[in-house]
Amino acid sequence: MAERRRFSGVLLVDRRGWILLQERDEHPVIDPDCWGLVGGHVDPGEEFEAAAYRELTEETEVVVPPGGLHYFAEFEVDHTEAYGTLDRMAVYVATTELTDADIVCHEGRRIVFVDPGEITGLRLTKGAGVILPAFLLSDVYRDMVAHGAGH
Numbered sequence: 001m002a003e004r005r006r007f008s009g010v011l012l013v014d015r016r017g018w019i020l021l022q023e024r025d026e027h028p029v030i031d032p033d034c035w036g037l038v039g040g041h042v043d044p045g046e047e048f049e050a051a052a053y054r055e056l057t058e059e060t061e062v063v064v065p066p067g068g069l070h071y072f073a074e075f076e077v078d079h080t081e082a083y084g085t086l087d088r089m090a091v092y093v094a095t096t097e098l099t100d101a102d103i104v105c106h107e108g109r110r111i112v113f114v115d116p117g118e119i120t121g122l123r124l125t126k127g128a129g130v131i132l133p134a135f136l137l138s139d140v141y142r143d144m145v146a147h148g149a150g151h
Contacts, residue, residue, distance in 0.1 A: 008051035009037035036125035048090035077127035
């Protein structure tokens, strides 16, 4: 098996409790035409956290100040179809006052806030299919909605 790759993903939660997701287009090697997290490859020598900030800004022009993203968890994501590997993805989260109008989409078809109730009906990337259910059932998400995004 090839060497495992490292990825960072970001989940921003708005005041409604909706989650920023990216609809991928037909071009990516990994999970084309699927919905997934904003994020991407961690560069050689780069830390997961630094990659999360960098990828968020590259893909959306959203700049979160240092310390604004919080580590949620690390997941094994199945990229065997694309790369022949089970890769590592660290996920970072934050609440935000941003709306769809504040997001500039530099990658994929669109990057928008999605109602959590609609997520199960979306065609998700393999990673998002594991990460989103874990996040939505977590105390972290519940606390974000109760104390930050929701009120």
